[in-house]
Amino acid sequence: MQKGLFQVVQGNRGTARRIRIPGVNIAGKTGTAQVFSRKKGETFDHMKVKKELKDHAWFVCYAPAENPAIAVSVILEHGEHGSSQAAPIAGELIRQYLGIVPVKALEKK
Secondary structure, three states, rough: HHHHHHHHHHHHOOOOOHHHHHHHHOOOEEEEEEEOOOOOOOOOOOHHHHHHOOEEEEEEEEEEOOOOEEEEEEEEOOOHHEEEEEEEHHHHHHHHHHHHOOOOOHHOO
């Protein structure tokens, strides 16, 4: 189980690979929770779905993966995608907790 969670962030094809922090291994799981059901085979135009019917997005993680010091859970009502919406928030919380300044912030100085 832990190897799978590790691959979500650290793996080359992991759904949350964009939140990697150099020198810190993060393990986590992205997810989406449907707000409404549809009939088998039914399709719909995603762009026309009302906001209150869009899927919930979530991401849970811990870091460092080898000896966790922090665990984070982010749930965004109607956020649609855990990997692109919830995971970056969790990554920023881990950076803040560990006192790691993002590279882009260093480039501005």
